[in-house]
Amino acid sequence: MSTDNPPAATRVSIIGTGYLGATHAVCMSELGFSVVGVDIDPGKVANLAAGRVPFFEPGLEELLRKNLDTGRLTFTTSFTDAAAADVHFLCVGTPQRPDSPAADLSHLVSAVDRLLAAGPKPGSLLVGKSTVPAGTAAALARRLATEAPLVGLAWNPEFLREGFAVEDTMRPDRLVLGLQADDGGRAEGMLRAIYASAIEAGTPLVLTDFATAELVKVAANAFLATKISFINAMAEICEATGGDVKTLAAALAHDARIGGRFLGAGVGFGGGCLPKDIRAFQARAAELGAGYAVGFLAEVDAINLRRRTRMAELTTELLGGSVAGRRVAVLGAAFKPNSDDIRDSPALDVANLLHRAGAVVTVTDPAAVPNARQRHPELSYADNAVQAATDADIVLHLTEWSDFREIDPVALASYVRTPTVIDGRNALDVARWRAAGWSYYALGRPRV
Numbered sequence: 001m002s003t004d005n006p007p008a009a010t011r012v013s014i015i016g017t018g019y020l021g022a023t024h025a026v027c028m029s030e031l032g033f034s035v036v037g038v039d040i041d042p043g044k045v046a047n048l049a050a051g052r053v054p055f056f057e058p059g060l061e062e063l064l065r066k067n068l069d070t071g072r073l074t075f076t077t078s079f080t081d082a083a084a085a086d087v088h089f090l091c092v093g094t095p096q097r098p099d100s101p102a103a104d105l106s107h108l109v110s111a112v113d114r115l116l117a118a119g120p121k122p123g124s125l126l127v128g129k130s131t132v133p134a135g136t137a138a139a140l141a142r143r144l145a146t147e148a149p150l151v152g153l154a155w156n157p158e159f160l161r162e163g164f165a166v167e168d169t170m171r172p173d174r175l176v177l178g179l180q181a182d183d184g185g186r187a188e189g190m191l192r193a194i195y196a197s198a199i200e201a202g203t204p205l206v207l208t209d210f211a212t213a214e215l216v217k218v219a220a221n222a223f224l225a226t227k228i229s230f231i232n233a234m235a236e237i238c239e240a241t242g243g244d245v246k247t248l249a250a251a252l253a254h255d256a257r258i259g260g261r262f263l264g265a266g267v268g269f270g271g272g273c274l275p276k277d278i279r280a281f282q283a284r285a286a287e288l289g290a291g292y293a294v295g296f297l298a299e300v301d302a303i304n305l306r307r308r309t310r311m312a313e314l315t316t317e318l319l320g321g322s323v324a325g326r327r328v329a330v331l332g333a334a335f336k337p338n339s340d341d342i343r344d345s346p347a348l349d350v351a352n353l354l355h356r357a358g359a360v361v362t363v364t365d366p367a368a369v370p371n372a373r374q375r376h377p378e379l380s381y382a383d384n385a386v387q388a389a390t391d392a393d394i395v396l397h398l399t400e401w402s403d404f405r406e407i408d409p410v411a412l413a414s415y416v417r418t419p420t421v422i423d424g425r426n427a428l429d430v431a432r433w434r435a436a437g438w439s440y441y442a443l444g445r446p447r448v
């Protein structure tokens with residue numbers, strides 16, 4: 001999206017300023033809109049208002065500060081401040097329920113309660129961006145029809161990736177707009193104006209109904225999860241036959257119909273979205289009587305979780321059958337590089353499995369240690385790979401930060417007790433590590 005022609009007087013509110021909402025607020029302001037971000041977490045609001053992004057996202061803080069300085073971007077806990085906006089983007093969390101695989105929609109319901117209580121402007125538009133089970137928008141439309149008939153509704157799911165959030169928001173692969181057939185084109189017109197620069201730049205625009213828009217989002221995440229679990233299933237077969245999953249994936253990638261992205265075998269997917277979205281999808285399909293159609297996602301989830309236990313088993317095997325009292329260095333805490341997000345992190349899951357089996361586990365990560373320490377105070381933490389690996393019996397590489405790929409294996413070997421590494425992301429330079437005297441292992445690759 002270009003910022004050459006800032007739009008005029010449209011006022012935008014962003015409800016929920018977490019990973020998605022904070023990024024969307026900053027990017028909408030960068031596009032020239034007057035933006036207010038509202039959140040119930042006063043700490044988050046205070047940080048954002050002071051120019052601090054309370055999570056790791058390359059490029060976002062710089063853009064936040066620049067836009068705060070223009071006066072176009074503000075943050076508040078008051079829904080009254082948000083009520084004056086013309087367009088409200090709903091960006092609150094939809095996590096997995098604690099007691100079931102389904103999505104917890106309570107934040108969404110409460111956000112709408114608060115907005116309606118504050119009295120949104122007649123003619124304003126509520127735009128859902130959160131990932132929701134199919135049918136959520138239709139239910140919300142019925143609610144608005146009785147409680148706020150002059151407020152429109154659209155569903156505009158978000159596809160950004162953490163670590164590339166600004167880039168993905170400014171230059172999305174596509175824009176999906178779920179619209180109501182009977183609003184006379186109002187919502188479409190307002191959203192075309194909001195996204196004018198992206199549309200002019202040629203971003204594909206998909207205009208559809210609510211259910212399809214909701215489903216595009218969960219289908220995309222289900223497909224990505226399936227692709228990762230497919231290659232991890234091949235890794236399991238490679239382990240059984242002595243094959244090499246990295247060569248296998250590279251060979252598959254030469255087929256343009258398959259492509260090489262999301263064929264990275266290793267310890268599997270985590271984060272605040274893929275795992276909970278495939279579970280919520282299954283739960284919703286079952287409610288609709290169509291659970292059989294996505295039954296395969298249970299296997300996708302199971303393959304993914306097996307990679308974590310397999311990593312712990314291989315560690316145990318390489319340490320002679322027991323990890324009790326052995327020192328394990330874990331490189332990585334975030335669910336992926338360029339993020340401090342530890343939601344459903346494979347790295348921390350593996351660290352905990354080993355800790356519970358009696359290992360002395362020390363975790364390091366370039367960005368996620370503060371979050372990990374808060375959530376898992378039972379583990380030990382180090383500032384860098386050398387500290388984590390000092391006197392280690394084994395080193396596990398579980399999040400492929402460039403910092404870890406760039407480690408000098410010769411230097412690191414002088415700190416460890418035994419130079420054994422398991423590359424849980426198939427991302428280290430095997431030849432370099434072996435030449436430096438390390439015994440190198442990886443899931444789905446032959447032992448040499």
Ligand SMILES: NC(=O)C1=CN([C@@H]2O[C@H](COP(=O)(O)OP(=O)(O)OC[C@H]3O[C@@H](n4cnc5c(N)ncnc54)[C@H](O)[C@@H]3O)[C@@H](O)[C@H]2O)C=CC1
Pocket residue numbers: 015016017018019020021038039040041044091092093094095107108110111112114129130131132158159160161162272273
């Ligand atoms: N994190 C990501 O990269 C992406 C997330 N999504 C979806 O976006 C949604 C939000 O995800 P995240 O930003 O990761 O979650 P998050 O947990 O980082 O942020 C959610 C925010 O909503 C706030 N909130 C909760 N209840 C509220 C209420 N009643 N009123 C106002 N604010 C409230 C929370 O305090 C929090 O700051 C989810 O549905 C997720 O699946 C979609 C695409 C990308």
Ligand SMILES: O=C(O)[C@H]1O[C@H](OP(=O)(O)OP(=O)(O)OC[C@H]2O[C@@H](n3ccc(=O)[nH]c3=O)[C@H](O)[C@@H]2O)[C@H](O)[C@@H](O)[C@@H]1O
Pocket residue numbers: 131158159160161162163221224228261262263264265266267268269270271272273274335336337
């Ligand atoms: O709905 C969401 O929130 C987002 O979920 C994912 O984005 P994200 O969770 O930021 O991370 P990804 O880059 O998709 O990675 C997800 C997980 O898969 C793992 N992964 C990825 C690729 C791969 O080849 N192998 C692999 O194990 C990563 O390490 C990570 O744990 C999607 O890629 C986004 O399009 C979507 O908007």
